[in-house]
Amino acid sequence: MVKLFRLSISRLFPSVIFRKQFVFCVALAALGLSAPTQPMAQNPAQAAIPASSGAERVFASAPPRLLQIRSVVEGAERQSTVGSGSLVTGDGLAITNYHVVSQVALEPEVYRLEYSTPDGSHGQAKLVAIDLANDLAAIRLDKKETEFFEFNGGALTQGLAKGERLYSMGNPLDLGFTIIEGTYNGLVERSYNERIHFSGALNAGMSGGPAVTGDGRVVGVNVAKSTGGELVSFLVPGRFAAALLQRVKDGTATQAADFRAEIGKQLTAWQSALYKAVSAQDLRPLKFGPYQAPESAARWFTCWAQTNSGVRPRPRASVNATNCGSNTGLFVASDLMTGNIQLGHSYIRTEDLNDFQFATLLSQQSQPRQVFGGAYKKWYTPQRCYEDFMAAGPAADRPALRVVWCAQAYREFAGLYDVSVIAVTEDRGREALVSRLGLQAVGFDDATLLSKRFLEAVRWTK
Numbered sequence: 001m002v003k004l005f006r007l008s009i010s011r012l013f014p015s016v017i018f019r020k021q022f023v024f025c026v027a028l029a030a031l032g033l034s035a036p037t038q039p040m041a042q043n044p045a046q047a048a049i050p051a052s053s054g055a056e057r058v059f060a061s062a063p064p065r066l067l068q069i070r071s072v073v074e075g076a077e078r079q080s081t082v083g084s085g086s087l088v089t090g091d092g093l094a095i096t097n098y099h100v101v102s103q104v105a106l107e108p109e110v111y112r113l114e115y116s117t118p119d120g121s122h123g124q125a126k127l128v129a130i131d132l133a134n135d136l137a138a139i140r141l142d143k144k145e146t147e148f149f150e151f152n153g154g155a156l157t158q159g160l161a162k163g164e165r166l167y168s169m170g171n172p173l174d175l176g177f178t179i180i181e182g183t184y185n186g187l188v189e190r191s192y193n194e195r196i197h198f199s200g201a202l203n204a205g206m207s208g209g210p211a212v213t214g215d216g217r218v219v220g221v222n223v224a225k226s227t228g229g230e231l232v233s234f235l236v237p238g239r240f241a242a243a244l245l246q247r248v249k250d251g252t253a254t255q256a257a258d259f260r261a262e263i264g265k266q267l268t269a270w271q272s273a274l275y276k277a278v279s280a281q282d283l284r285p286l287k288f289g290p291y292q293a294p295e296s297a298a299r300w301f302t303c304w305a306q307t308n309s310g311v312r313p314r315p316r317a318s319v320n321a322t323n324c325g326s327n328t329g330l331f332v333a334s335d336l337m338t339g340n341i342q343l344g345h346s347y348i349r350t351e352d353l354n355d356f357q358f359a360t361l362l363s364q365q366s367q368p369r370q371v372f373g374g375a376y377k378k379w380y381t382p383q384r385c386y387e388d389f390m391a392a393g394p395a396a397d398r399p400a401l402r403v404v405w406c407a408q409a410y411r412e413f414a415g416l417y418d419v420s421v422i423a424v425t426e427d428r429g430r431e432a433l434v435s436r437l438g439l440q441a442v443g444f445d446d447a448t449l450l451s452k453r454f455l456e457a458v459r460w461t462k
Helices: 051-060 098-106 153-157 238-250 259-280 355-365 374-379 444-456
Strands: 002-009 026-029 066-073 078-087 093-096 111-116 122-131 136-141 165-170 178-187 196-199 210-212 218-226 233-237 283-288 291-296 301-307 317-326 330-333 336-338 341-350 384-390 401-409 416-425 431-443
Touching: 051 165, 051 178, 066 093, 066 098, 078 098, 078 165, 093 238, 098 111, 098 122, 098 136, 098 259, 098 330, 111 136, 122 238, 122 259, 136 238, 153 238, 165 218, 196 218, 218 238, 233 238, 259 330, 259 416, 259 431, 259 444, 283 341, 291 301, 291 317, 291 341, 291 431, 317 355, 341 355, 355 431, 401 444, 416 444, 431 444
Parallel strands: 002 026
Antiparallel strands: 002 078, 002 218, 026 078, 066 078, 066 111, 078 093, 093 136, 111 122, 122 136, 165 178, 165 210, 178 196, 196 233, 210 218, 218 233, 283 291, 301 317, 317 341, 330 336, 341 431, 384 401, 401 416, 416 431
């Protein structure tokens, strides 16, 4: 199981499971520590720089432009989250991750932003714009005529050659500003949101810090690392940060007084594009005994298989299952990661159970997953479920199904739901297919369309 860790520190390390992964933000919390198609050729002069001297030279000019960014609890005057950032204009604009400043965006009456620099200066910062889909935010500092990082123009338009040396900077674990050397490995292949695969040791507290080439120009923004591997880290491509900065300069970025409304607007736009992309993809059929069931052909789905064939003592029913998850998670808050899609099928067969016993087993296998209290109660309305039967296909190509359809609405974001669909074949007494579909942050029309498409794709094998 691969685990990803976002690089901000917060009181608790937020996590969510999808596609057999845990995803965590790399901002530091007060818990104490809480594909480009035409790669650009590597700069020969840069390639000749020894590793140690290259890092030394890059870091020597960086301190005036590097930031540590803290969310501070008003009244208590103590930090709640800590991340990093970088100045990108001479008049005090800086880029960081959205998840570093999410508390201020969601609860501005409770939290405020402060910054500090390696040279000891510090002050207040103001959130001015966000890019939820790319986990970015623009903030404005109370200082002018500052030194700042420039973007690597070639990386923004053409990309880099795999293996090119990069230098990531930030303040890991609130220990002090540091520089990490690593390599550029192109875009992550199985991801809906674009991320650069960076081979370097990013750590909590470095969220939002810059990753630069040997000339000190920004290629990406630190965002996450894998805790299940070695030196597997991730950057938001610099072109998204440059685009957000340009929108702020042009006055076209929403500088909302109520960022909750802006978060809802951006989440709605993001999910609309996601589910349009899902609908445009084919559903490929998988065979399960006498049945065939759908699986998405989208490249950002990963599927795994499980079986109980090796269990001892031998179970009275065999279960062969597949589960697919999309790498489409979107951070909204420390206790709300959404935007994932799950689908799976379990082919269950028995020779030992009678019809009544088998029906009881199927009922247990097909129960809706109820959620209560905690973050769910905070973010969602109670789940409501409906059960009905779907008749066999008119051309006798589909089995009859017992279907349970459940939905819960988002309290803060009108028109969005989490939806789950469970279908059980009803045509045989000793074998059956249990199919599940889970949709997060989906509009009602998209949920209805995808549910119907999913159910109609459960067929008999020809």
